[in-house]
Amino acid sequence: MRKSLTGKRKLAVVGTLTAVAIGVPAVTAVAAEINTSRLPFSIATAGSAEDGDRWKGSGSGHAKPCGDVPVNDTRTFSVYIYQDKSLRPDPQIASTSRSYRQGYGCGSYKGTSTGGKYYTKASWAGIPGSRAYGYASAEN
Numbered sequence: 001m002r003k004s005l006t007g008k009r010k011l012a013v014v015g016t017l018t019a020v021a022i023g024v025p026a027v028t029a030v031a032a033e034i035n036t037s038r039l040p041f042s043i044a045t046a047g048s049a050e051d052g053d054r055w056k057g058s059g060s061g062h063a064k065p066c067g068d069v070p071v072n073d074t075r076t077f078s079v080y081i082y083q084d085k086s087l088r089p090d091p092q093i094a095s096t097s098r099s100y101r102q103g104y105g106c107g108s109y110k111g112t113s114t115g116g117k118y119y120t121k122a123s124w125a126g127i128p129g130s131r132a133y134g135y136a137s138a139e140n
Contacts, residue, residue: 033066034058037138039120043069043077043100046126051119051136054084057112058140065096066106067122069134073100075125079136081110084117093118100125106139 036053057063065079078097082090096107112118122136 048123068104077124
């Protein structure tokens with residue numbers, strides 16, 4: 001009886017550790033995106049957009065531009081991070097360009113300050129008749 005109880009304990013521990021190992025990366029990936037930085041866009045026509053939501057620089061001191069367009073096509077889209085400077089031109093902090101075919105991806109990290117306000121911009125090529133949506137965001 002003692003052996004079967006030990007086997008059940010081992011099974012419970014292994015099951016718990018597996019659940020934690022699977023759950024932690026998913027939570028970490030969701031937490032990496034900076035709140036209010038997501039900018040969705042339709043690729044039915046070419047265009048560009050600026051996110052109206054501003055976000056404060058992250059405590060990590062850096063951010064990177066990311067995006068995804070779930071279409072198998074050679075056309076490209078670009079994602080930019082700008083710092084909001086009132087009464088002055090907004091400097092571009094970071095950018096990345098990707099082919100739609102590449103799927104989700106990010107540019108490199110660039111420095112931000114916790115006191116600064118930032119926003120994302122995107123530009124994309126259109127695919128007439130497409131119902132697909134892409135998105136641009138900033139991650140820390």
